[in-house]
Amino acid sequence: MDWNVSPQRYQTVSETAVVHLFQSSIWSExxxxxxxTPIPVIANGGPLLLLRYPLPCxxxxxxxxxxPTGLKADQLISVIEALLPRLAVEKAVxxxxxxxxxxxxxxxxxxxxxxxxLFQRRIKPKxxxxxxxxxxxxxxxxxxxxxxxxxxxxxxxxKVSLEAAGSQQNLKILYALLKEKASKRKTRLQSYRVFSKxxxxxQRQGLARLVLARSRGQVLxxxxxxxxHYTAYNLYLxxxxxxxxxxxxxxxxxxxxxxxxxxxxxxxEFARTSPGEGYIWKENPNLLxxxxxxxxxxxxxxDVVLNPAAYHLLRIVRPLQRWALA
Numbered sequence: 001m002d003w004n005v006s007p008q009r010y011q012t013v014s015e016t017a018v019v020h021l022f023q024s025s026i027w028s029e030x031x032x033x034x035x036x037t038p039i040p041v042i043a044n045g046g047p048l049l050l051l052r053y054p055l056p057c058x059x060x061x062x063x064x065x066x067x068p069t070g071l072k073a074d075q076l077i078s079v080i081e082a083l084l085p086r087l088a089v090e091k092a093v094x095x096x097x098x099x100x101x102x103x104x105x106x107x108x109x110x111x112x113x114x115x116x117x118l119f120q121r122r123i124k125p126k127x128x129x130x131x132x133x134x135x136x137x138x139x140x141x142x143x144x145x146x147x148x149x150x151x152x153x154x155x156x157x158x159k160v161s162l163e164a165a166g167s168q169q170n171l172k173i174l175y176a177l178l179k180e181k182a183s184k185r186k187t188r189l190q191s192y193r194v195f196s197k198x199x200x201x202x203q204r205q206g207l208a209r210l211v212l213a214r215s216r217g218q219v220l221x222x223x224x225x226x227x228x229h230y231t232a233y234n235l236y237l238x239x240x241x242x243x244x245x246x247x248x249x250x251x252x253x254x255x256x257x258x259x260x261x262x263x264x265x266x267x268x269e270f271a272r273t274s275p276g277e278g279y280i281w282k283e284n285p286n287l288l289x290x291x292x293x294x295x296x297x298x299x300x301x302x303d304v305v306l307n308p309a310a311y312h313l314l315r316i317v318r319p320l321q322r323w324a325l326a
Contacts, residue, residue, distance in 0.1 A: 001082040002042040010040035014047040020066035020100050021228045021271060023049045026201055027065075034194040036063075043079045044071065050083075055093060059310055062087060062095040066271075069100050073114040077122050080304055084123075093307040093314065096132075099299050103141060103267060110299040128308065132301035139296040140288060142268045144232075144261050160220060160248045162255055166203050166210045171196055173212060174222035174236070181238055198235070202226040209259040213239070213248035223252040225259060225268070232260035233271040249287055257291070269296075 005013075011025035021027060028038035028049055036051040039062075048068050053061045068079055076099065087095055099110050112131055119129040163170070175192050182189040202208035207227040213220045221239030225232055234256050239249050260268050270293075305311045 001079075003083075003086050004039050005042055007040065010042075010047055010049075013042060014040075014049075017046050017069070018102050018104055019047055019069045020102070021226070021231070021233050022065035023047060023067045023069065023100075024228060026228075029201060030194060030198050033197040034190060041083070043068065043082060044075055046070075048079070050095070052090065055310075055314075059091050059093050059307070061314075062090070062092050064095070064097050066098050066100040068097065070102065071099060071110065073110055073118050076110065076115055077118045080119070081122065084127075084304075084306075087304075087306060091307075093305075093310045094130075095304045095306070096301055097304065098301045101297050103296060109297045112299050112302070115299075115302070126308075128305040130303040130305055132303065134298070134300035139298045140270045140293045141296050142257065142291055142293045144257065144266055144268065160213050160215050160251050162251060163212045163214060164209065164255075165212075166199055166208065168196075170210060170212055170222075171199060173219055174210065174224065174238075177219065177222055177238055177240070178236060198226070199224065207263075209256065211252060211255050213252055215248075221248040221252055223256055225256040227260065227263050227265060230264065230266045232256065232263065232265040232268045234268060235271055237270075250290070253287065253291060 007025060007028070010028075014024050025040070028040060031038050031051050036053055039050040039052055041048045041050055046069060048064060051063045051065070053063070055061055068076060071079065076097075080095075080097075083095070101109055116129055116131070119127075123129075172192075175195050178195075179189055199208055199210060203210075209225045210222070211224075212222045219240075222236070223234065223238075224236040225234045227233075234253075237249065237252055237256070239247050239252070257268055303311070
């Protein structure tokens with residue numbers, strides 16, 4: 001296991017491996033803007049991005065978004081064993097894992113019960129593996145070219161026009177919409193600094209598509225999609241949900257799929273970066289079915305607890321929500 005490898009080496013390894021966007025070198029730059037310290041690691045022969053967040057009294061929390069990648073239970077426990085000494089040095093209260101399985105891995109997956117049993121046998125008894133509740137909405141993917149796009153608006157809707165531009169003004173408009181909806185749902189949202197950094201880094205390489213949906217000059221919704229290798233990731237797709245108008249979700253999704261196809265992407269994944277998972281599908285339940293989306297396997301998050309007392313105190317004082325950048 002190689003701890004905190006150079007950014008150049010991690011970029012080389014992560015570019016040749018099948019890892020999620022949230023485990024890429026470009027995502028480590030984005031997280032750094034949100035108060036996290038990215039620590040790139042080579043574990044089990046593959047790249048693994050750990051994010052360190054400072055806590056009071058010199059303690060810290062670690063998180064691996066969408067990682068490790070493609071590991072079975074015994075491989076996952078081996079990686080945990082290898083990293084424990086270093087996490088102890090960093091005074092980690094817990095390390096949150098989010099195992100990920102790309103579509104190219106087929107049916108290979110992780111059984112939470114097998115992982116827990118192996119953890120109990122091979123890891124020190126004082127450490128605990130806490131399984132986070134599996135989200136009610138799975139990780140959704142759409143194969144490019146497989147969607148039908150049959151979703152239709154009801155009669156009497158106003159015509160919606162799409163405006164594709166990544167200007168600072170449009171960034172602020174979309175962020176204001178995201179903030180408004182997050183406030184209503186009482187969910188967390190990353191800061192504008194991190195949001196704009198995300199768009200900046202991907203637009204610099206021509207790998208971002210930011211779209212606003214307007215009707216009669218009024219913004220009804222927006223979408224942000226980025227590209228990495230042959231996978232497009234829709235990071236945000238939000239609408240105001242006017243009942244008297246056509247909800248532009250379908251138009252925004254069609255646009256994202258069309259752009260992904262033009263970039264020769266093979267699939268579109270809904271990679272949410274804040275904890276309001278599945279909200280758009282609750283408000284527009286037919287959208288997934290009409291576009292041929294399928295749920296991908298995900299075993300859910302799990303916490304390796306190194307400091308039980310501090311961990312439980314954090315759960316009381318500051319609820320350990322799903323990852324959202326500061």
